[in-house]
Amino acid sequence: MARRPFAALGVALLALCCFKGAAGTETVVIGTAGGDVTLSCQNASQRALVVEWFRGDPDTTPILFSSDGTLPDDTRFSLIGNASLHISGLRLQDESNYTCKEVLNETDHLHRIQLLVASGPDRIGFQIHPATPLPNGTLYVKKHDILNFTCTAVSRPVPTIKWDFCPSGSPHELFTEVNSSQNSYILHNMSPRYQGNYTCSAKNPFSGVQATVTQELLVYYPPPSLPQCWVQTSTDNSRGVQLFCQWTGAYPHPTLRWRDREDLSGREINATSLADTLVATLNSSQLFHEKEFTCHGSHILQQEAKATCRVQLVDPSIMSDPVRSCFVGRAVVLTCYLTAGNPPSRITWLRNISQPETEIRSSGRFHVSQEGNTSTLIIQNCSRKTDEGYYVCKAENSVGLREMYIHLTVTEPVNIGGIVGTIVVILLLGILVFFGVFLYAGHRFCPKGTLLRTRDSSDILVLMDSEDEDVLTEGAGDPAWHKAMVRANGHATWPTEMKVLGSNSGYPWYMSPFSHEAC
Known part of the structure; x- marks a missing residue:
């Protein structure tokens, strides 16, 4: 904004230079090339007999137009009200000093006018390098690139060129402004915060005519790591599974495709794209042990790079202690470990084969919990009659099922404290008997x-x-x-x-x- 006074000062100096040698000039008129302009003879009065117009000084140039009937050769010139000179279809060569002479009975009055013809700005040149255009005309650059912005314009006189930046949803920000036919600047280490619309504006300081060019610029960057794949059971409680492929951290979103590794035709599996995640749903007929699926990812900045991840369907596998014991009235913990299985398996506990469909749930004396791949069954207040027997740890996923039997033995607890107490009492009694005999024998007791x-x-x-x-x-x-x-x-x-x-x-x-x- 501080440069505008200097621009006005430059226009004034330019006008003075153009009037070099035109002493007595009183008015400056600015016209636009291709437009119309009227030069008024301000001192003309109704008493004037004749009004004459000259292109230059009356003493050195012939009459251009006169109210007494002298007509110019150029039909673009005409008189308005027998006093004002009107020029239509203004051209750059029409720029000159014009003089209006008022002829009275005894005196002549002169009025000098300088006509300036402004043109442009036009032929705006706009360039951001290096940048790649998209089919819709939007440009994109790579993150951390160094960009050169250049804007040019043709104008008479020299235009004022400025660069504006408008981030998405934010007000305009002025980058730079110069009085020149070209305005350039460099941005280092491009970041996503410089993504938005860039506008180059060229303004003619005489006419005030302004021309603008706006270009949207996007800052792209690839994902920082490889895609991630996993599988989980379908949420609709069916026996199907969902394949998830996720590749985050990129702009724009990458392109993801699921394929069956065993399908040599390379057909893609029907999937739903959710931004950076691709989800494919498989039914039970497509699920087999050790079957693999591959997710292929690509990004506009990594067309040649191959980014893939794989998932393999696996039957569940479990491990546990086959035999456990519990004292009557005490508690026991049965543990089952999931050692394999994809998608993750659900572990349930069943009472022996006499009740194969009855699942043990947390209630009363039973507490079932699962943390990660470990499931535990806690039985409180063990009873030989109701709790002794076989328990089943069952792991199941959409691919298969695995069961393991655990036998629980309930026994009466051994009274260790009572046994120790009895031994201590017997030892004390023996010691008392020995000392009693010794005291009773007195001095008659003598060893051999x-x-x-x-x-x-x-x-x-x-x-x-x-x-x-x-x-x-x-x-x-x-x-x-x-x-x-x-x-x-x-x-x-x-x-x-x-x-x-x-x-x-x-x-x-x-x-x-x-x-x-x-x-």
């Missing part, structure tokens, strides 16, 4: 001497006649007697003291101090 001896020690019982008793008693205190006893015994040593304990049939016997009497 053999418990305090070594393996090689021995007791010697000496039987003597009663008359030898005195000899034995007398020799007990003699050291030589001790030595003799050692030699007689070989390896055993007699104690230093011997005591007569008693006699039997007239024969006294002796024992070591470790006998019962020694205690």
Whole structure:
């Protein structure tokens, strides 16, 4: 907007240059090529006898038109009201300085007019490079490209050219404006926010005539990754399946096609397109184990690239512990794992073969849940009468069915606490009995001497006649007697003291101090 005063100043300077040498000019008239213009002799009065028009200065040029009957050679010139000069079909060569001379009885009055002829703007040139046109004329470019915008126009005088940008649903935005026959600028790293309508406007500063050209520009970009495929059971509770192919992140939307990999004819499967997603519905007659379907994707920016994804139909496969046990009154968890299956299988729990169609649902003592590929059946308060037996884990999808039997055993719990308690009581009783006997025996209780001896020690019982008793008693205190006893015994040593304990049939016997009497 700040450039418009400079444009007006340029027009004024141009007018002054055109009037170079035309002193006394009083009026500037602007006409448009091909149009009509009227030059008024403003000083003419009713007392004027004759009004004469000259192209240039009256002293140097012949009369162009006169009210007294002098007519010009060009029929485009005429007089209006015997005073104003009218020019029709204005041409560029009509641009000049015109003089109106009013002839009175005694004086002449002159009025000078400068006629400027403006043309254009026309022949607007509009170019966005590099850009590719669509059949409807819209241009598209690739994201991150560098674009050169150029607009040209033919005009007299030099036009004012500006570029406007109008995003979708937003007001116009002025990019650039210059007084020139050409206006160019460059946009780096094109992004989707610069998608919209671009308008080049060229305006003639004399006539105010304006010409515009508008071009829609789209910014395309391909998908950032490969398409994704999956399969799921139809929502109408039938045994059919739906094939999903999704390729997101691109503009415009890609083209997707489903094909049967085993169909060599290459026919496409009837499908419904939902923006970036293509859905194909198959009936039960088209479903077989390990059958594959392929989705082919293409984008306007990746015509030669092959983007595909595949899905394979698979029967369900499950795994579980075949035997489980539960104590009466306790809880047990039966678990079933889905190891294969496409589309995803539904897992249900059934009570043994006596009730094959009765599905176990969460209620009362039973709780059924599934998280991912794992399904669990929790049985509370196990009962041998009602809960023991076979349970069936059933996995089913649109391709096939798989079942697995799990046997549940319900047993009485073992009272481990009671057994441990009984053993502890018996040990305590044994300890009490032992200490009771020990306390009751008191000092009369003494272990045998053999418990305090070594393996090689021995007791010697000496039987003597009663008359030898005195000899034995007398020799007990003699050291030589001790030595003799050692030699007689070989390896055993007699104690230093011997005591007569008693006699039997007239024969006294002796024992070591470790006998019962020694205690």
